[in-house]
Amino acid sequence: MDSDKLIPISKLIDPNQDDAYFRPKLSNIKENQILMELSYTHAASFTKYLIDTYGLEKFEQIYNEKDLAKKVEEVYGKNSGELEKEWLAFIQNQKGFTHEEKFKSGNFYDMNTTLIQLDLKYFEKE
Numbered sequence: 001m002d003s004d005k006l007i008p009i010s011k012l013i014d015p016n017q018d019d020a021y022f023r024p025k026l027s028n029i030k031e032n033q034i035l036m037e038l039s040y041t042h043a044a045s046f047t048k049y050l051i052d053t054y055g056l057e058k059f060e061q062i063y064n065e066k067d068l069a070k071k072v073e074e075v076y077g078k079n080s081g082e083l084e085k086e087w088l089a090f091i092q093n094q095k096g097f098t099h100e101e102k103f104k105s106g107n108f109y110d111m112n113t114t115l116i117q118l119d120l121k122y123f124e125k126e
Helices: 018-022 029-054 056-062 068-076 080-092 099-104 108-115
Strands: none
Touching: 018 029, 029 056, 029 080, 029 108, 056 068, 068 080
16 A cells, blocks of 8 residues: 555456456566465455455355456445445554564565556556
8 A cells, every 4th residue: 555556456356357467467477476466465355354344244145256346236235446445444544564574574575666667557446
C-alpha cells in the first residue's frame, strides 16, 4: 500500500484477466515472481478479510464460482469494489511492520525495488 501498487480485486476475480496476475508471462523473471507473489498475497488477505468479517458460510457460497463478480454481489450485497474499499480501510487501521520485521522477511526491500519497475497497467482501476 505504501508504494501505491495495489492490484484491484476486480482484476483478480476476472476470469479474462486473472492469468496475467496469478500466472504472469513477463520477460523479466524477477518481475514475474513479484507480480505473482503480490497477486497471491492480495487474494489471501482479501479472502481472510471476507471470512473474518462476514463468516465462512458466505465465503463458501462464492468459492470456485464461475461468475465470481456477480456471485460476490449476490452473496454480500455489495460489489467487489465496495468490499475492496472496506478491506483497504481495515488494512490501513492495522499496525504496520517494523523495520526489523521487514528486514527479517528476507525479500521485503528487494521486492519493493522490483515492484516500482512493474508496468502501472497492473494496478490501474477499471
